[in-house]
Amino acid sequence: MLPSVVAAYAAEGFRVRLGSPRLRTSGVHRWGHDRYIPNFERLPLGDWGFTIRDFYVLDLLHRELKPKNALVIGNAYGMSAVCLAELMKPICVDVIDAEVLGEESRAASDLTRRVARRLDLDLHLHGGFSPQDLNAACRFEKYDLVFVDGLHTNEQIILDYKGIERRLADRTAVFFLHIGNLNMDVGWDEIKRLAEPIGLRP
Amino acid sequence: MLPAVIRAYEQEGFRVRIGSPRLYTSTVHPLGAARHPTARTGLALGDLGFTITDFHLFSLIGAELRPEAGLIIGNAYGVSAITIAEALRPISIDAIDAEVDGPESAAAADLTRRVARRLDLDLRLIRGFSPRDLPGACRFEKYQLAFVDGLHMSHQIIADYEAIAPRMNDRAAIVFHDVGLCRMDEGWKVIRERAARLGFAAHECTFTDYGLTVLLRNMPRLDEMLAITCGGLRDRNETYEIGHAFFNPETYVERPVAVLPEGARIAFYGAGKDLELFRDFIEENPDTVVAILDDDEKKWGGALYGIPIVDPVELPALCATAVVIASRSAERAMRTRIHRLAPHVPVLPAPEGRIAELELHAQPQPPMRRESQQHNQVRRESTAPLAGRTA
Numbered sequence: 001m002l003p004s005v006v007a008a009y010a011a012e013g014f015r016v017r018l019g020s021p022r023l024r025t026s027g028v029h030r031w032g033h034d035r036y037i038p039n040f041e042r043l044p045l046g047d048w049g050f051t052i053r054d055f056y057v058l059d060l061l062h063r064e065l066k067p068k069n070a071l072v073i074g075n076a077y078g079m080s081a082v083c084l085a086e087l088m089k090p091i092c093v094d095v096i097d098a099e100v101l102g103e104e105s106r107a108a109s110d111l112t113r114r115v116a117r118r119l120d121l122d123l124h125l126h127g128g129f130s131p132q133d134l135n136a137a138c139r140f141e142k143y144d145l146v147f148v149d150g151l152h153t154n155e156q157i158i159l160d161y162k163g164i165e166r167r168l169a170d171r172t173a174v175f176f177l178h179i180g181n182l183n184m185d186v187g188w189d190e191i192k193r194l195a196e197p198i199g200l201r202p
Numbered sequence: 203m204l205p206a207v208i209r210a211y212e213q214e215g216f217r218v219r220i221g222s223p224r225l226y227t228s229t230v231h232p233l234g235a236a237r238h239p240t241a242r243t244g245l246a247l248g249d250l251g252f253t254i255t256d257f258h259l260f261s262l263i264g265a266e267l268r269p270e271a272g273l274i275i276g277n278a279y280g281v282s283a284i285t286i287a288e289a290l291r292p293i294s295i296d297a298i299d300a301e302v303d304g305p306e307s308a309a310a311a312d313l314t315r316r317v318a319r320r321l322d323l324d325l326r327l328i329r330g331f332s333p334r335d336l337p338g339a340c341r342f343e344k345y346q347l348a349f350v351d352g353l354h355m356s357h358q359i360i361a362d363y364e365a366i367a368p369r370m371n372d373r374a375a376i377v378f379h380d381v382g383l384c385r386m387d388e389g390w391k392v393i394r395e396r397a398a399r400l401g402f403a404a405h406e407c408t409f410t411d412y413g414l415t416v417l418l419r420n421m422p423r424l425d426e427m428l429a430i431t432c433g434g435l436r437d438r439n440e441t442y443e444i445g446h447a448f449f450n451p452e453t454y455v456e457r458p459v460a461v462l463p464e465g466a467r468i469a470f471y472g473a474g475k476d477l478e479l480f481r482d483f484i485e486e487n488p489d490t491v492v493a494i495l496d497d498d499e500k501k502w503g504g505a506l507y508g509i510p511i512v513d514p515v516e517l518p519a520l521c522a523t524a525v526v527i528a529s530r531s532a533e534r535a536m537r538t539r540i541h542r543l544a545p546h547v548p549v550l551p552a553p554e555g556r557i558a559e560l561e562l563h564a565q566p567q568p569p570m571r572r573e574s575q576q577h578n579q580v581r582r583e584s585t586a587p588l589a590g591r592t593a
Contacts, residue, residue, distance in 0.1 A: 003426065007427065016430065018408075018432070053254050063205075
């Protein structure tokens with residue numbers, strides 16, 4: 001999404017794709033491993049990533065909110081966390097990822113850390129589960145921005161929301177990825193119900 | 203795209219829609235008159251607008267280029283011009299729009315001006331045709347940014363490019379809208395070849411909804427990013443379409459590309475007053491124009507602009523590579539006669555008022571729906587021989 005981010009991934013040997021009208025998925029791939037995703041094939045970790053439209057929402061949030069810190073749940077190859085951190089510099093970003101895909105997940109986390117170092121980002125990535133390991137992942141009491149992109153189930157996003165609710169600053173935004181795409185409508189409805197009494201507007 | 207822009211349109215009584223994965227079209231229409239374009243209702247002037255992915259491209263350009271002056275060809279309801287001006291403040295924007303859609307165009311231009319005033323933008327919009335009226339639209343000698351979004355035809359974007367290229371700064375970006383969607387591949391191909399000679403790097407922004415293309419000069423960061431992230435417009439059989447709810451662009455076919463190949467032999471049909479429109483072209487290309495056909499036998503044996511006037515039955519013997527119809531009133535009859543006499547010779551239709559462009563390009567017609575398989579065949583045959591270098 002940002003030239004500096006794309007260049008940093010390229011310097012680490014990875015190619016960022018931005019998607020297209022025919023292939024909406026944006027992704028991160030090792031150079032020379034460019035691939036098209038046929039229907040029904042399992043998406044690898046680097047696919048189905050952060051898109052320009054997602055970036056656009058963050059851009060709008062940044063223009064109005066100017067957040068000083070952010071919490072990201074779910075990382076994969078780190079595009080969203082890195083883009084967020086680069087766009088909103090000098091923001092401090094805490095990230096938690098369960099690394100459930102074993103070696104590939106750990107390699108993706110390491111890649112994220114290397115890219116963050118290249119870009120001189122204040123990004124802290126912690127291996128762990130949300131919500132139980134959030135305490136260890138969080139360097140701050142309150143967050144101006146939360147980005148939820150972990151396990152994409154109705155139950156999990158409700159747990160994620162409950163885990164972050166007490167950590168939300170007075171002026172804050174919470175961004176949930178893939179609600180529509182992955183049919184998490186039930187979870188989203190419950191989150192809206194929980195959020196309204198504390199002044200969050202869905 | 204930007205809250206301030208959406209609010210300003212809202213205050214003027216218009217709603218900006220920013221599209222969705224199912225219906226990409228971003229639109230502007232009066233509040234309370236929201237509509238989804240369908241195959242039945244067709245697109246209105248406010249439809250098919252500036253999208254989030256377009257906005258993203260301009261944001262990236264703005265971040266690296268910090269342009270002080272921008273030139274925009276084509277305005278409609280002004281969302282692109284307004285958004286660019288707002289996002290890239292304190293840029294000065296000059297915009298030109300032909301307002302060919304009558305009162306709606308004029309109203310849309312007025313709306314643009316009112317919104318610009320609300321937002322205190324330095325945006326000047328004039329009515330006129332590109333490239334003919336471009337000098338009157340330009341307040342600056344040089345521009346860092348240009349956005350070509352006028353008539354979506356290959357010949358037109360070439361003409362637009364030729365007019366704006368000399369006005370571009372050493373460090374500059376030129377963006378072409380809808381190249382993928384409107385199949386302006388031939389025009390883009392010509393432009394990127396010519397622009398390379400001026401030091402521009404060409405990119406096809408496959409991440410955009412409608413297949414934007416961009417020329418960059420001395421913008422290494424964005425140049426590198428687009429080289430890494432974007433493929434070609436057709437590399438993966440991309441189908442730039444206006445959402446699933448609207449027509450398939452397969453049903454549209456572009457008229458012949460009006461660039462003349464080397465060795466072209468052009469005959470004009472009609473020695474009447476409409477031929478005057480082509481006078482500059484004829485006088486500048488005496489070796490290319492081989493004859494003027496006319497049905498009036500009294501004119502046979504004469505000449506106009508140094509070109510002999512002959513009986514149309516001589517067309518097969520002329521070895522013409524194309525016939526340009528120089529009559530707006532008798533186009534259909536002339537076209538029929540040409541097909542009867544020399545069915546293999548492509549026909550360029552009569553001009554529709556944009557005379558100045560004929561100095562360089564014969565005038566094709568706007569895109570139209572395919573009428574039949576037979577028609578498609580004729581169209582494909584007629585297009586092929588004309589693609590190539592501009593005379």
